[in-house]
Amino acid sequence: MQPFTKNVITVIKNIPTGKVMTYSQVAACAGSPRGARQVVRILHTMSEKYALPWHRIVNIKGEITIKDAVHQKTLLENEGIVVTQAFTLNLEQYQYKVEPIDFDL
Template sequence: MTEFTKSVIEIITGIPAGKVMTYGGIATAAGNSRGARQVSRILHSMSKTHNLPWHRIINSKGEISLTGEGLELQTKLLEEEGVQVHKGNKVDLKKYRYEVMICDDLDWI
C-alpha cells in the first residue's frame, strides 16, 4: 500500500459524523492535489475492507456523485447524521465541510 493510500484511508476514517469532505480535498490533504480520481478508486476498492465512511465524500460542487440506489443510500446515511441534502443532491459545503490540518515535518500548514 502506498503512503498516499494510507493517508487517504486515515483522512477518510477521521471524518466525523455530520461532516463531509470532497475527493479533491482528501487528495490535497493526503499530499497529491491532483489525486481526486485516486481517492475515488481507493473508496471503491477499500471501503468495505477498511470500514470507511464512504458516504461522507462528495464532489467539489457539493454534490453527491452517485446515481440510483447509491444516491438514495448516501443521501439517507448523510441525513441520518444530520447533514441536509438539498434539491439537486447538494450539500452546503460552507456548513458541513470538514477541514483537515496538514502537518509536514512538524511545520503546520
C-alpha cells in the same frame, strides 16, 4: 500499501460525523493534489475492507454524483446532514477543514 492510499484512508476515517470532504481535499491532504480520481478508486476498493465513511465524500460543488446517490443521501441525513432532493448539501456548513497532517512528508 502506498503512502497515498494509507493517508487517504486515515484522512477519511478522521472525518467527524456530520461533516463531509471533497475528493480533491482528501487527495491533497493525502499528498496528491491531483489524485481525486484515485480517491474514488480507493473508496471503491477499500471502503468495505476498512469500513470507511465513504458517504462523507462529495465533489467540489457539494453534490452527490454517485450511482447510488439515494443511499448516500440517506446515510448523510442519518448523521444530521441536510441533503436536498437534488442530492446537494451546504458545503460552507458541512465541509470539514482538516488539520495539516504530517504523515510521511
